[in-house]
Amino acid sequence: MSSYASRTIVSNVNPLYFIAVGLCVVILWRNSQKSPRPPSPPGAYPILGHVFQVTKDLWIPFTAWKEKYGPILSLNIVGQQMIVLNTLKAATDLLDRRSAIYSDRPRDIVGGEMLSGSHLMVLSAYNDRWRRIRRAAHDILSASVITKFQLLQRTEATLFLDDMIKNPDKWQEHFDRMTSSCMLTMVYGTAPMRSHDQPEIKAIMEYVKDMTEATAPGKHLTQLIPALKHLPLWMAPWKRAALESHERYTELFTKFLREGMDRTAHDGSQTLAQSLGQKVKQATINEKEAAWIGAALMTAGTEAILTALGWILKTLVVYPEVQRAGQQEIDRVVGRGRFPDFEDLPNLHYVRAIVFEVMRLFPPTPFAIPHSLREDDWYEGYFLEKGSTVIANVWAINRDPDIYGPDAEVFNPRRYLDVKGQLKENDINQCTWRHSDTDRVVFGSALMITTAYMLWALNLTPPKDERGVDITPDIEAYINVGLIRHVAPFKINVEPRNSDILSLLAAAMAPAGS
Missing domain, CATH: 1.20.5 (Single alpha-helices involved in coiled-coils or other helix-helix interfaces)
Known part of the structure; x- marks a missing residue:
């Protein structure tokens, strides 16, 4: 030739x-x-690795593989190493004790870099912007803010009870309204919103839906081939859609921020938006960063809280003996003449145990937030490569018989109580090992007070069929959206526990703004 x-x-x-x-x-x-890597399941393809084994319900095969391959697994995803931590010890050893090299995040092109513009800490690389945003968010979440948030939760829980009694079939909308309204009030100082159809609530739920879909595993090829980010817009409609969504949501969150900066909270105190505005004036952050911090504070709590509350409601219906035991404790500690309060929670051991057990057995997110390894590491004789994605399998950890005993698959709130009926704090700390103190207060208090209100005020029962037999919902049924296990829809009957509930609600609703 x-x-x-x-x-x-x-x-x-x-x-x-x-x-x-x-x-x-x-x-x-x-x-x-030949560096010794953690064991891998069989079935990997050349080049592609285990990519076809990464299904939407990842926690199920990962937990099954734990029994065969041990506490730490390695998967090859198109040449990228994924490390799965299936035990509390492995997760604590690496993500907590070695957090200096495990604090980075894997790249998320569509959701993290395009839709949010790298403005969300949970999806951003560990860099100067990440540290600046984290510092600003931490500074404005003071103890007084947490106290104020608790007052808002009481108001919203009261409105929620009224909604449930009037229209129990729309319990999902009631949770949406309650959590969105509470977070909007906390961040931007808005008045409590009484309708699920208000534009602000619709906008929040649309953003949460878009972000959840954008970050869902396997949704976009950029999760496997990040270089696709550089395709021109005419070849990548998903890229155009993400960038357009970023502009639309930046405009929305900036509008929320500016309105919140000009708005005085109901109690005359400073809103979080005003605190963020001060950070902008001090040149600590810019306005766009402040707008996305406000959005993160508002929406992070919304999705987690409403999903968790759905699972709590379902367990109370499915396990009537648990509901009765919680009601008995509420009646003993609180009485029937007033609503429960946050000061009652330390004495509501069984009620809190219900919440912890629901979060253990039915976690809304079966995985902890993925981390990225910043440098090569060794653990238990295995080589972990720099750049590996590291995921804690919360589902497996929460059902570990070495921690929770041979009945780890059984719903039993009393596992958290000692012989005197008091909460065992060590077990609680294990259950909440990946939450910061602020997360525990904000997220935990929302679940605790709403659960206490439901048990104090309502009898929750399944509907009956034409033969009078209970139609009990399937406790295992769920809808998987991204990495969130939403409770599958179900029907319930709701009745006030006694006639005094309605009069107490009516008295409380007047100042609540009904």
Whole structure:
């Protein structure tokens, strides 16, 4: 063959071919290295690795593999190492004790870098912006803010009871309204919102839906091939949609921020939006960063709280003996003449145990937030490569018989109580090991006070069929949206526990703004 012909053939070959061949060679070479890695399940394909085994319900096979391969697993996802931590010890050893090198986040092109513009801590790399945003958010979440948030939760829980008695079939909308209204009031100082259809609440739920879908595993090829980020817009409609969503939500959150900066809270105190505005004036953060911090504070609590409350409500219906025991404790501690209060919670051991057990057995998020390893590491004789994605399997940890005993798969709130009926704090700390102090107060207090209100005021029962037999919902039924296990819809009957409830509600609703 002439040299001219050779040059012609080479010139006609797409340069992407050489890039693909080079990538394959690099991946094969890396995978051929003999550093001892954590055990992997079988079935990996050349180049692609375990990509076809990463299904939407990841926690189920991961937990099953734990029994065969041990507490730490390794998967190859197109040359990228994924480390799965299936025990509390492994998760604590690495994510807590070695947090200095495990604090980064894996890249999320569509949700993290495009839709949010790298303005959300939970989806952003550990860099100067991340530290600046974290510092600003931490500074404004003072103890007084937490106290104010608790007052808002009491108001919203009262409105929630009224909604449930009037229209129990729409319990999901009532949870949406309650959590969204509470977070909007806390961050921006708005008045309590009485309708699920108000524009602000609709906007929040639309954003939460868009972000959840954008970050769902397997949703976008950029999760496997980040270089696709650089495709031109005409070749990547998903890219155009994410960037347009970023502009739309930035405009929305900036509007919320500016209105909140000009609004005085109901009690005359400063709103979180005003605190963020001060950070902008001090040049600690810019306005766009402040707008997205406000959005993060508002929406992070919304999705987690409403999902968790759905599981709590379902367990109270499915396990009537648990509901009765909680009501008996409420009646003994609180009485029937007033609503429960946050000061009562330390004495409501069984009620709090119900919440902890629901969060253990039916966690809204079966995985902790993914981390990225910043440098090579060794653990238990295994090599963990820099850049690996590290995930704690909360589902497996929460059902570990070494921690919770041979009945770890059974719903039993009393496992948290000692012989005197008091909460065992060590067990509680294990159950909440990945939450910061602020998360525990805000997230935990919302669940605790709402659960106490439901038990104090309502009898929750399943509907009956035409033969009078209870139609008990399936406790295991769920809807998987991204990495969130939403409770599947179910029907319930709701009745006030006695006639005094309605009069107490009516008296409380007047100042609540009904």
